[in-house]
Amino acid sequence: MNFRVNWDAMGVAASLACAIHCAILPLLLSSLPVLGINIIENQAFEYFMILLAFGIGVYSLRHGYKKHHHSPFPIIIFSAGITGLIAKQIWHQYQLWILPFAVLLIVSAHLINFRACRVHNHAHEDDCDH
Helix, strand or coil: CCCCCCHHHHHHHHHHHHHHHHHHHHHHCCCHHHHCCCCCCCHHHHHHHHHHHHHHHHHHHHHHHHHHHCCCHHHHHHHHHHHHHHHHHHCHHHHHHHHHHHHHHHHHHHHHHHHHHHHHCCCCCCCCCC
8 A cells, every 4th residue: 555645735734724723713712711722822832833834834845846846936935924924923913914825825835836746747957866
């Protein structure tokens, strides 16, 4: 049995999980204290989600870049998205304006990377070692 992980799909899922967390949690604001859950404004959880999205993104985009398409475009888009996630932590009062764009950039980077990997199908350059 040959099992392979699609890291771009994992990156999209992690980014969407972050977006769902940020969208749904305010709706549940009134019930969370009753349930004893304290995720709202939990800095450790926020940074964990950013670190998770960063780790999966770096791995999948690096793989796509080195093994398939050699285009820096997905990496640039992803970097802008991660910068947006960090910016929303720094300028917390603007997070509702920054977060949608950051998540959109990260998801877009993974989709662009996924499509580029499928289109090029190992389009090698002279510097490839495989």
